[in-house]
Amino acid sequence: MERADIRATGGCLCGAVRYEVHGGLMPVINCHCSKCRRFHGHVGAYTATRRENLILVKTSGLKWYRSIQDETPDVHRGFCQECGSSLFWDPRGKQNISIAAGSIDPPTNLLTERHVWLAQKSDYYTVSDGLLQHFEGFARADNEHREGQP
Ligand SMILES: [Zn+2]
Numbered sequence: 001m002e003r004a005d006i007r008a009t010g011g012c013l014c015g016a017v018r019y020e021v022h023g024g025l026m027p028v029i030n031c032h033c034s035k036c037r038r039f040h041g042h043v044g045a046y047t048a049t050r051r052e053n054l055i056l057v058k059t060s061g062l063k064w065y066r067s068i069q070d071e072t073p074d075v076h077r078g079f080c081q082e083c084g085s086s087l088f089w090d091p092r093g094k095q096n097i098s099i100a101a102g103s104i105d106p107p108t109n110l111l112t113e114r115h116v117w118l119a120q121k122s123d124y125y126t127v128s129d130g131l132l133q134h135f136e137g138f139a140r141a142d143n144e145h146r147e148g149q150p
């Protein structure tokens with residue numbers, strides 16, 4: 001692919017995982033579920049893209065954890081086994097893959113749109129930013145390509 005196709009770049013803290021996104025990124029969703037909180041150490045903030053848009057350019061640190069605790073079937077969570085950075089939420093067999101928004105090199109040109117899984121939120125923080133809140137999940141439309149379309 002040509003450099004001009006790159007919508008975003010990102011990676012882990014130590015550099016053992018790097019990726020490029022060659023296509024549209026979706027608005028950021030904050031997930032408060034118990035799995036994301038454990039995986040990220042707090043709320044999980046994700047953008048997403050069609051999986052063919054995500055190009056892994058350095059994978060020496062990349063490890064996949066099959067998250068059988070997730071409500072969604074066959075989810076694998078990707079992280080760097082060198083530095084521990086939480087990077088990907090991958091529902092295998094679905095069109096989109098979610099990317100931890102904090103791992104994208106700024107400026108991301110993304111906006112946070114909504115909160116999901118308030119039903120599983122922890123009790124040490126409040127959500128008061130006025131964004132949409134969902135008690136449970138919110139399925140992104142597979143063709144949703146609004147924010148940051150190149
Ligand atoms: Zn790393």
Ligand SMILES: [Zn+2]
Binds near residue numbers: 031033034
């Ligand atoms: Zn979650």
